[in-house]
Amino acid sequence: MKYIVIEGADGVGKTTIAKKLAERLNWQYVSHPVGKMKEVREQILEQDTIAVFHYYMLSNVLSILEDPDKNKVIDRFIPTTCVSASYFDPTNKEYYLEMGRKIKKRLPEPELVVILTASKECVLKRMKRELSELDVKIFENYETFADMIRKYACELYGDKVVIIDTENKNIDEVLDEVLSEVGQYVCRSGAEDS
Secondary structure: OOEEEEEOOOOOOHHHHHHHHHHHHOOEEEOOOOHHHHHHHHHHHOOOHHHHHHHHHHHHHHHHHOOOOOOEEEEOOHHHHHHHHHHHOHHHHHHHHHHHHHHHHHOOOOOEEEEEEOOHHHHHHHOOOOOOHHHHHHHHOHHHHHHHHHHHHHHHHHHHEEEEEOOOOOHHHHHHHHHHHHHHHOHHHOOOOO
16 A cells, blocks of 8 residues: 655645545545544544544544555645644643654655645635634644644655645646656556556
């Protein structure tokens, strides 16, 4: 199994690009929560940040373990999960980041981690939904939040991280740029196999 992770703050195009990339590669698209975990999502989200963090970390692990013979494009993964928890619960920041480091060591390495970026102004124009209470908190310090994701992903995955700015680009332009990176990192090793 091979997998590619698409990361970034809300509104940068993660889900759109992850779905289109999975379709283009003929790989499985994975979003969180996975499997039966979807059934308890609402009850978990009513809990404290630590409970929500563990729920999503388990979902991250299951996304790799489920269907182990399929190649996957994963929409959000360990970096976003850990950074989100530490952003909303800064008193436990080191706990969340260290848990991410430990879990990352126990999972197979992704082929590539693509971090999509865009300015706060661009993202706010793209958002097609009402901003939730959590969104409002993120957008208070959007650049800080997005930078935390980039830095933590680079710490975890080093040279497997590629940063792509989606600002002033349409979906096809961003997808072409991602596919170019995938070609450099993945396809030369036979990633087309499902």
